[in-house]
Amino acid sequence: MSEDSCTEPGPFLDRRQANHVPLSPVDFLKRAARVYPNKIAVVYNEQRMTYAELYRRCRRLASALRQSGVAKGDTVAVMAPNIPALLETHYGVPMAGGVLNALNTRLDAGAIAFCLKHGEAKILIADRDYAGVVRGAIIQLEQPPRVIDIVDCAGHGAHTASMAIGETDYEAFLGLGDPDFRWELPDDEWQSIALNYTSGTTGDPKGVLYHHRGAYLNAVGNSLAFGLTQRSVYLWTVPMFHCNGWTFTWAVTLMGGTHVCLRQIDPKRIFELIGAERVTHFCAAPIVLNMLIHAASKPAEKFGHRI
Numbered sequence: 001m002s003e004d005s006c007t008e009p010g011p012f013l014d015r016r017q018a019n020h021v022p023l024s025p026v027d028f029l030k031r032a033a034r035v036y037p038n039k040i041a042v043v044y045n046e047q048r049m050t051y052a053e054l055y056r057r058c059r060r061l062a063s064a065l066r067q068s069g070v071a072k073g074d075t076v077a078v079m080a081p082n083i084p085a086l087l088e089t090h091y092g093v094p095m096a097g098g099v100l101n102a103l104n105t106r107l108d109a110g111a112i113a114f115c116l117k118h119g120e121a122k123i124l125i126a127d128r129d130y131a132g133v134v135r136g137a138i139i140q141l142e143q144p145p146r147v148i149d150i151v152d153c154a155g156h157g158a159h160t161a162s163m164a165i166g167e168t169d170y171e172a173f174l175g176l177g178d179p180d181f182r183w184e185l186p187d188d189e190w191q192s193i194a195l196n197y198t199s200g201t202t203g204d205p206k207g208v209l210y211h212h213r214g215a216y217l218n219a220v221g222n223s224l225a226f227g228l229t230q231r232s233v234y235l236w237t238v239p240m241f242h243c244n245g246w247t248f249t250w251a252v253t254l255m256g257g258t259h260v261c262l263r264q265i266d267p268k269r270i271f272e273l274i275g276a277e278r279v280t281h282f283c284a285a286p287i288v289l290n291m292l293i294h295a296a297s298k299p300a301e302k303f304g305h306r307i
Helices: 026-035 051-067 084-095 109-118 128-138 170-175 212-226 248-254 267-276 286-293
Strands: 040-044 047-050 075-079 099-102 121-127 146-150 192-197 207-211 233-235 258-260
Touching (some): 026 051, 026 212, 026 248, 047 051, 051 084, 075 084, 084 121, 121 128, 128 146, 146 170, 192 212, 267 286
Parallel strands (some): 099 192, 121 146, 233 258
Antiparallel strands (some): 040 047
């Protein structure tokens, strides 16, 4: 072989199973369930969920969505606060091949109707706290999506049956799914994983798509920049609907950290959770930080750990 031939480009290498795996943040959960099966993945009020349990629930969701006709590229919309169900959809929806559209819970019925129509949502998973807005949105649509209720006793009015929107609730829907559902990584890492809409504009919301590769890389970058480890405890103060929680929905799972869910912004509750769960990380807009600084009730002593 001549010296010059060493610098010449070689033949193109095809992407094969031996040398290529599509990048997808969904794979983070599979790894976490394998490496940290008994570690607490999610905390919500009195609820504790391990990574093994979270993985099974997400596979159930993916299976149930497939049985409901969700196919590759179909949109599944979710309107919910920062509760475990919204976190689960960040994995279950793409496991089914769908595209997750986490809706801004502060939009009115007209804007929600636009997002559902423009995004061609096939299914809408909605927390009953937003029953009025959801009803106002779906009556504006000629072909409304199938609605699945999230019932949460911590919600407004304890989410009684009179607040029902859809014909079934989220837990019953999960019960239809297979906890051992065999999902596959996307055949193309540039396949869409999430659809997000802008708000606060003078016209209609604008849709923006994430692909699996981009979501994966952004989550990896965030975990490095934020210093996440398997000992991290992340408090969900930033809405998961906002840029998919700045992709920390996936980044925390990548490192095997713990997600602490927070249904609504309440300074007193935030301080309680930081102390009780030993929260190490959280993100927040300036207005939330100002709420904490000027909160009427603050801890009497400093926390004994670094935040």
